[in-house]
Amino acid sequence: MSKDMRKEGKLVKSSDILGNPGRGLMAGTIAFFAGYAAVALFGITVHSIAPLLHLTIVEIGWLVAIPLLTGSLLRIPFGALVDAVGGRRTIMIQLLAALIGMAGLILTLHLIYLNSLTASVGYALLMLSGAVAGIGISTFASGIAYVSYWFPQRRQGYALGTFAGVGNAAPGIFTAILPFALVSIGLIGSYIAWAIFLAIMILVFFLIGHDAYYFQLVRRGLLRSDAIDKAKALGEELVPSGSTARSLAIAARAWRTWPLTIMYLTSFGGFEALTEWLPTYWTKYLGISLVLAGILTGIVYSLLTALIRVPGGWWSDRWSGEMVAIVSYLILILGSVLFMTSHSLIAGIISEVVMAMGMGIANAAVFKMVPKYVPEAVGGATGWVGGLGAVGGLLIPPIMAYIAAVMGKPGYAYGFIIFVILGILSMILALILRSTSR
Template sequence: MPRRKEILERYGIRGSPTTGLIAGTVAFFAGFAAVALFGITVHTVAPLLHLNIVEVGWLVAIPLVTGALLRIPFGALVDNVGGRRIILTQLIIAVVGMIGLILTLHAILTGAVTSHVLDYALLMLFGAVAGTGISTFASGIAYVSYWFPQKRQGFALGAFAGFGNAAPGIFTAILPYALASLGLVGAYTAWLVFLVVMTVIFAVIGYDAYYFQLVRRVNRDNAVGMAKELGEELIPSGSAVKSLGESARIWRTWLLVVMYFISFGGFEALTEWLPTYWTNYLSLSIAMAGLMTGIVYSLLTALMRVPGGWFSDKWGGEKVAIVSYVVLVVGSVIMMLSHTFTLSAIGTIIMAIGMGIANAAVFKLVPKYVPEAVGGATGWVGGLGSAGGLLIPPAMAAFVAIYGHVGYALGFIIYTVFGALSVIFGIILYSYERRHKGH
């Protein structure tokens, strides 16, 4: 204890695992809200711009382009420079995107821009820029991982992702009411203020894990030694390119990518797509669609990550993943067969439970299987995995375009197929773990 106190005081080390978890969660909650960017408001904008169902599918998905792809470099860069500067950069870019969206929406409503094509292009552009906030997931996972030892990472990452993931659900639920009371521009302006405030909070309380603070003051070898004395278990490779390369060469990384594609990328996709499903397929009001999407689905999925992390710590991420993906498949089959509100509500709840727990289980496995390159693995899994949020909404819109009204139900076959594949991959990982331990 005296040695620990000496290191903290001598080198001016700030922060703790608790404050690291709080700061990371605050940043992720703020940035991840962009998943809900167009899910509700597209129903106001689409008639103004005369958008068809496929154009709607791409618009609701566009924030997830940068939200997914930028996770790869940003997640890996944490290994190089720490999470604080990376996360701040992501949030500031998101603020710029929100400002651009507000100006574009104002121009659309006032008729300042007469070309629907240009209006749509600007919404896509600034939606993509604002979506950078979504990529705080990968950098945040790496940021929090370095603060906690392996035995506590299931809980820590479950809490981080669970509460952070709650943002789209909350925003999807309140947006219809914000639109009614504040108007389209007013609702987005309030959202911008919230994002700025949360960015400032992170800037004030968010400190990098011990190693990253120490390596700026002493050489790497000494920084590693002292960080371990302070309780830090994970030490980065120190290079973003090296971290990406090392993690890419480990085959287990790619199984986790596919598993995360349907659980987390699928979560993002349904948060954007379900308002259209509820309104167009089952004729719910916008406000009711927002509640069903935001609270019944998105918030429940997010909060299930918290017990999912605890389950993964207790029983192992592999076992928990297998069971949770089976649950996901059951829910998706119900959605494929449903043509009533009650059955769809049941299917939605079952999918939410399975996907939320699966998300926690997968990221319990990332630092376990790629401890030498957590940032790189987080980038691949979080980035390519969350590409499901980009690809699935247009794919589900294509089912509607091809099959008509019944396509809203048939599109859930995507979740059935990828969910079943994830069950198989979970079994492979479980078998590998047993062999690796010599059982």
């Protein structure tokens, strides 16, 4: 940043341009970690909430799903919004909305304990507040775009792998912690502690988070063409389309967006699905306690899936996202077959570890390819791939539940056939991408 820049006859000093790639990665990761914790919102606490409102199994299912629903679908507009206004503003909107949702949950739970609400009203308010809190989950799409614009193509795997790997650790950590928090500080106390944590993370992001150079230059009055030139002179390779609608349209017209979406539905949608489903699998199929099921799901599965995404990004930089994706889906298929044939706790844990490795590495490989194939609309592509891909977290658990309902207890194991099918399809798509890679 050695040269000053002209801004309508005035100088834009290099000291006015804030941040750097490392700081951008740190800020984006902190924001995503805080927002993504909402995945675990009702998965564990629903066991404390359900008796208060006498909820049916269907009502419980919707309560668990609602944060994922808003968090998944809103990735599409929020991811594309980054291309228009930058990631900092977009992420702040998402995190503040999540905090408002948490406040709504705390107030609603307080009123339920005071018997000030009927069961139907209390349930409706929990659904509404959970939906708003779930907006924090959509920081994945905006965060991917935010971080992508800070880094060159050759380091996208490392940057996005680190961002998503650390951020994805949030559900695992919270799933493991929540059972103990519920015992020690109670349901409302757990939510208050969660809200305080979120508020602190919002403040940290506000203080250290800055948009990539292009957005800062445009905000200071430079014309788009001048901002692009100056940003590239400062080392920024990717620049946005400049419009939310245009970004989504460009990404939708790029045919490779859609294989990547299906592949991400398998690995990341599958990750979310198993974060929800595995506690049921462990307790209903193998008969272990809820606390142990929470540890196995949160620490062994969710945390491993998240953290292995970091080296998965490095491997994708070195051997290409396509090649790493092919290998990772093979591992995922192996884990699925092991689950289908497992009848003991040890065998189930081995299956879980293999599945976690395949899913985590695949997640990194897919998003290594997004900036490569849609460099002119990373925000839009991130929205489509991240948003629609995450819908797998909503679709897969009901399918596995239906198989269990039809087949009885063995169905909890045979339900993993869905991942064999999706894994084979995703591996074929990765082979197609590799054969047509430019």
